[in-house]
Amino acid sequence: MNNSIIQIQNLNFGWDKSKVPFITIPELEVLKSEHLLIKGDSGSGKTTFLNLISGVLPLSSGEIKILEKKLVDASSSQRDAIRANHMGVIFQMFNLIPYLSVIENVLIPIHFSEVKRNKIQTKGTTAKEEAIRLLSELGLQQKEIHEKKVTELSVGQQQRVAAARALIGSPEIILADEPTSALDEKNAMRFLDLLLEECKKNNSTLLYVSHDSRIQQRFQKSISINDFTETMQIIEKKGKEAVVCL
Amino acid sequence: MFIVKLALKSLLNRKFTVALTIFSIAISITLLLGVERIRIGLENSFTNSISGTDLIVGARSGDEQLLLSTVFHIGMATSNISWHSYEDIAANELIDWTIPISLGDSHEGFGVIGTNHDYFTHYQFANKQHLQFQDGKAFQKTFDAVLGADVAALHNYKIGDEIVINHGSGKIAFHDHGDKPFRVTGILKRTGTPVDQTIHVSLEGIEAIHIDWVNGMPDKHMHFSADEVEELNLEPEYITAFLVGLKNRTNILAVQRQINTNKSEPLTAVMPGLTLQRLWNMMGKIESALLIVSGFVAVAGLIGMLVALLTGVNERRREMAILRSVGASPLKIFGLISCESIVITVWGIALGIAVVFLLLQIAKPILETQYGIYLNPSGISLQEIYIIGTVIILGILIGIIPGYKIYKYSLLDGMTVKM
Numbered sequence: 001m002n003n004s005i006i007q008i009q010n011l012n013f014g015w016d017k018s019k020v021p022f023i024t025i026p027e028l029e030v031l032k033s034e035h036l037l038i039k040g041d042s043g044s045g046k047t048t049f050l051n052l053i054s055g056v057l058p059l060s061s062g063e064i065k066i067l068e069k070k071l072v073d074a075s076s077s078q079r080d081a082i083r084a085n086h087m088g089v090i091f092q093m094f095n096l097i098p099y100l101s102v103i104e105n106v107l108i109p110i111h112f113s114e115v116k117r118n119k120i121q122t123k124g125t126t127a128k129e130e131a132i133r134l135l136s137e138l139g140l141q142q143k144e145i146h147e148k149k150v151t152e153l154s155v156g157q158q159q160r161v162a163a164a165r166a167l168i169g170s171p172e173i174i175l176a177d178e179p180t181s182a183l184d185e186k187n188a189m190r191f192l193d194l195l196l197e198e199c200k201k202n203n204s205t206l207l208y209v210s211h212d213s214r215i216q217q218r219f220q221k222s223i224s225i226n227d228f229t230e231t232m233q234i235i236e237k238k239g240k241e242a243v244v245c246l
Numbered sequence: 247m248f249i250v251k252l253a254l255k256s257l258l259n260r261k262f263t264v265a266l267t268i269f270s271i272a273i274s275i276t277l278l279l280g281v282e283r284i285r286i287g288l289e290n291s292f293t294n295s296i297s298g299t300d301l302i303v304g305a306r307s308g309d310e311q312l313l314l315s316t317v318f319h320i321g322m323a324t325s326n327i328s329w330h331s332y333e334d335i336a337a338n339e340l341i342d343w344t345i346p347i348s349l350g351d352s353h354e355g356f357g358v359i360g361t362n363h364d365y366f367t368h369y370q371f372a373n374k375q376h377l378q379f380q381d382g383k384a385f386q387k388t389f390d391a392v393l394g395a396d397v398a399a400l401h402n403y404k405i406g407d408e409i410v411i412n413h414g415s416g417k418i419a420f421h422d423h424g425d426k427p428f429r430v431t432g433i434l435k436r437t438g439t440p441v442d443q444t445i446h447v448s449l450e451g452i453e454a455i456h457i458d459w460v461n462g463m464p465d466k467h468m469h470f471s472a473d474e475v476e477e478l479n480l481e482p483e484y485i486t487a488f489l490v491g492l493k494n495r496t497n498i499l500a501v502q503r504q505i506n507t508n509k510s511e512p513l514t515a516v517m518p519g520l521t522l523q524r525l526w527n528m529m530g531k532i533e534s535a536l537l538i539v540s541g542f543v544a545v546a547g548l549i550g551m552l553v554a555l556l557t558g559v560n561e562r563r564r565e566m567a568i569l570r571s572v573g574a575s576p577l578k579i580f581g582l583i584s585c586e587s588i589v590i591t592v593w594g595i596a597l598g599i600a601v602v603f604l605l606l607q608i609a610k611p612i613l614e615t616q617y618g619i620y621l622n623p624s625g626i627s628l629q630e631i632y633i634i635g636t637v638i639i640l641g642i643l644i645g646i647i648p649g650y651k652i653y654k655y656s657l658l659d660g661m662t663v664k665m
Binding site: 054056076077080081083084085087088089091093095096097098099100108109111112113165 | 248252255256258259564565567568569570571572573574575576577578
């Protein structure tokens with residue numbers, strides 16, 4: 001049985017088709033339950049890479065397979081469904097809905113995915129109970145916090161709510177876009193450990209984007225997004241040389 | 247369902263802006279429905295004011311002028327008709343009944359009609375309804391008076407109360423007939439017509455109060471007391487107009503022609519139904535102008551909603567990106583914004599309807615007594631349903647614009663906002 005959860009081949013993506021691709025990935029495979037750190041400088045295309053994986057952005061060329069499904073063949077709504085059913089996302093700025101309570105924020109993905117709802121049902125629990133369990137495991141066990149508006153929480157607490165929202169429904173893939181950049185080092189490490197632990201429990205694959213190389217040892221594998229762009233630059237350079245030779 | 251819940255919570259989060267938008271739509275709806283109600287009220291008051299009368303006869307004048315002065319007590323008749331002419335025409339074998347009318351006096355701004363008992367027997371309004379007494383009975387003596395429902399209600403008059411009639415029409419009178427007061431003997435049931443704002447006395451009563459008057463003023467050399475005047479011959483010399491009911495309506499044109507070509511005195515006979523319709527058509531243009539203005543107000547309200555929603559679009563891009571990240575399709579996001587527009591529009595309409603009904607309840611007595619416009623404060627007419635439906639459809643269509651903008655942004659932004 002194929003253990004790979006994400007497969008990328010000859011991926012090219014550019015904002016303008018007539019210009020040089022912004023991201024080029026010749027080949028990348030991410031295995032089930034793997035925790036992958038994606039490093040890269042600001043503006044190197046880390047977030048764009050996550051948007052490509054999540055199916056929000058369409059590919060210019062190449063192939064991405066998520067759980068053996070080719071994104072290039074999928075319609076926009078099919079890509080939305082893949083994201084809703086199999087992924088959870090954590091952002092740098094947490095991106096919680098400010099007018100909803102903690103529990104309501106955590107439960108949002110359940111409303112867009114029947115697959116996630118069914119997964120919770122097979123556990124013999126309700127979505128709310130699952131949300132409370134996740135929050136508790138992430139250190140937000142106090143009941144009064146659950147009903148609070150997210151804007152009333154501290155930055156660290158908000159980030160844990162965002163993690164619970166990504167983890168609910170046990171998605172196969174967790175995409176984390178620099179989720180600790182707003183936290184101090186101590187809290188960032190604590191949050192990262194909690195996230196890694198939860199992903200382990202859920203058997204979730206984690207794609208963790210960060211420019212902080214100090215966290216590298218906590219991951220099984222790491223790649224640099226710069227490597228891809230460098231690859232692209234080399235190809236481009238060779239092309240120019242070829243033109244010169246001619 | 248979640249989208250609706252989310253839309254409601256999002257709206258509650260922006261209470262102030264949303265409340266202002268709802269308020270502006272409510273004002274538009276209030277104006278639109280208010281104008282429509284007043285239009286219907288005016289039309290009903292107009293068309294229901296007289297029924298079952300085949301002809302109105304007065305001195306030679308315009309048809310509309312004769313109708314307005316006789317039925318609505320608006321303006322003055324050009325001249326009087328001699329009692330002799332009236333008796334001649336009333337004796338026509340084709341005529342079933344007549345109601346003589348003598349106008350020109352008033353009480354507290356309400357018109358006074360001098361007439362006879364045929365008025366209470368034959369006068370019909372709305373769908374051929376006869377006048378009914380709420381209290382008391384028709385006048386029997388010279389100085390008895392029967393009040394319309396509004397006159398009695400406004401001044402809290404009861405049977406036995408005395409009233410003084412002023413010379414001439416209007417609220418302010420320079421001369422009154424205070425030496426010969428009238429006693430209230432009857433109060434009519436509400437009709438929703440100008441009858442409610444009329445005081446009815448006998449023709450003899452009108453003759454009695456003017457018997458010692460010359461050129462519109464009390465005669466300085468002659469005076470009769472109320473008791474003395476009863477002894478005199480009080481048959482009127484002139485009346486203002488009279489209503490005619492025919493034995494057979496097919497003779498209407500023939501009788502009208504006879505009256506219009508009357509040799510002894512120049513007279514005009516008008517068919518009230520036709521004249522009312524013509525008058526209403528003239529007023530219809532004003533009504534259309536009012537509706538157009540109200541329509542523009544409604545459009546302004548909806549544009550206000552569009553502005554409020556568009557202003558929020560940029561602020562809400564992050565929110566939409568979050569929803570995209572958790573699997574919401576751009577179409578669902580479009581649905582969310584459209585849902586918000588629908589909710590705002592429906593709330594605006596509901597508030598507008600509530601305000602209309604509240605204002606109608608408050609304004610009803612004023613409109614009825616001061617302007618003679620009888621409003622129906624309950625139920626929503628088909629026309630009003632069309633208006634409400636149109637505003638809802640416009641609200642939905644307008645909601646598509648920010649919805650589409652957000653949809654485009656959500657495609658562009660993906661899970662992160664680039665601003």
